[in-house]
Amino acid sequence: MQVYIPNADKEFKDFLADQGLSTAQDPDTLYAWQLNKSFNKIDKFVTKKITFQSIQGQPIEETTNGIMPLQEDSIKPGEYDIYFFYTMSIPQTYIDQIYGLTKQYSIELTQRETHIL
Secondary structure, three states: OOEOOOOOOHHHHHHHHHOOOEOOOOOOEEEOOOOOOOOOOHHHHEEEEEEEEEOOOOEEEEEOOOEEEOOOOOOOOOOEEEEEEEEEOOOHHHHHHHHHHHHHOOOOOOHHHHHHO
């Protein structure tokens, strides 16, 4: 889903753009937005990095926000490999909080939950 509201204030437009919901796009920018966000805590633990490499494996450009301005000296016409990397990093404080709750309320984590932590 994408939304364009021309008379919205800047803060709201920035929010829409941050969530990949804006259709007001710059023609000199490459967009690779993540559209499968769950809008819960897990989104804060996952980082997506997009890397353009030459076919020889030389890094050309990369972004972690899915938006890459295309300057004349960056990505020139040619063949490239595009890599999408996802990194999940859960802070120890969150892990400790979850284990604390399991003890406090006598809850058992499933195998999947334990593996994620």
